[in-house]
Amino acid sequence: MLKVMLRSIYGICVATLLFTSGISTAQNYPSKTIRLILPFPAGNNYLIGQFLAEKLTEALGQPTIIESKAGGGGSVAIEMVAKSVPDGYTLLVTSPTLTISPIINSKFKINPLKDLIPIAIVGSIPNIFVVSPSSPVKNFKEFLEFAKLRPGQLTYGTGGIGSSNHFAVELLKITTGIDLLHIPYQSTTAALTNVIGGQIDLIIGGLPASVPLIKSGQLRPIAILTQQRSPLLPDVPTIAELGYPELVVDTWYGVLAPVGTKPEIIEKLHQEIIKITKSSDTKQRFAKAGIDPVNLNMQEFTIFLKNDYEKWLRVKNTAQLKFD
CATH class of the missing domain: 3.40.190.10 (Periplasmic binding protein-like II)
Incomplete structure (x- = not known):
């Protein structure tokens, strides 16, 4: 009887520790510089990455910087983030490149629908x-x-x-x-x-x-x-x-993290990015630049990515496009 009670108490303690650890992780995050990895060194993807880095630095109180990892039509950046430590400090800012890359490149090693966690869409052009x-x-x-x-x-x-x-x-x-x-x-x-x-x-x-x-x-x-x-x-x-x-086809820009990133961190990033996209300053700046803010929850973003991938796969197959 005593052993059963001790096991129960131990189980409760472990569960409590894990729960409070998750809360602590989210509360303490971020505690160092966040890197936004971009697939291209210029263009709209770069401009949106710069804007997001500026706003996340203000919102989170830690530096957020951008790094371009060009190559492979965007695949280098995607693979780098997917294989990075899932701690919330290395994020991908990308576009339809994410869903098109595995369709056109048979050597692409990442499944973007499984190896990355959608956080938020920032906007679309x-x-x-x-x-x-x-x-x-x-x-x-x-x-x-x-x-x-x-x-x-x-x-x-x-x-x-x-x-x-x-x-x-x-x-x-x-x-x-x-x-x-x-x-x-x-x-x-x-x-x-x-x-x-x-x-x-x-x-x-x-x-x-x-x-x-x-x-x-x-x-x-x-x-x-x-x-x-x-x-x-x-x-x-x-x-x-x-x-x-x-x-109807636009060019969306979204943020993703490597699979394995703690849900508390993903949620915190999602909430901060949604606040940014809903702010009056963002709406004004986006309107002048011809960018439409997009507010999808994480489940909607996940479904959106799946549909985007399937659409472009149908186009490739129907048009019999060859890339290799």
Whole structure:
């Protein structure tokens, strides 16, 4: 009887110790510098990483710094974080690169849906379909008619083979039944330059980079790939209102941690990031930059990632895209 009582008391003590240890971990976190690992050294991912580092430093009282680990189309950064110590001090700030990388790279060693824990989506950038001002097409209907009469003749530029805007145009081709010729570039900026110059016919790219070029007359907007019109370009129709809601594609930016990170730390980071995205300062800064704040809970973010991965896998298989 005494042994049974002692075992019960011991069990209660252990459970209490583990519970209070979890609380203590969350309360003491962070106690040193947090690193945000980015897959690319420039672009929107870098800008959002900088912004988040600034805001987390203010909110958590410890330095938050960004580190670019470029290479492998983003796979180097993803693998580094997935294999890092799961203590909450090494986090990944990424984009659709996370769900596309395992689809285009057969040597990719990480399962992003199992090896990383989704914390929060910081925001998303709408994509816009643009052509040169010298193009004969003025709207989406005219574009489809023009393209169907010239299968395989119209060219589209991207930031590279397997990039998110490459997949976005392949989805457009599948959905509308048109055939376009892919011209990959080293960057989306280079592709935009060649659309302006008329060397290629079109591109789907991020809204912020296109807005000043549209307003200066260097690009012609055809459609924004969103559900709702953008206040930055209120006269440009959305792809959804044109009858193609399945072509709504944006570029999201989220934060993830390696699997094994304590739930208390994940929850604390989630709550702080959600506070940041809901703040008036963030809303104002994001609005000026053409970024939409996104507020998903962790379960919703997990489902979102699964759906994103499955969507791009279907595109790869349907379009019979080859990457290796």
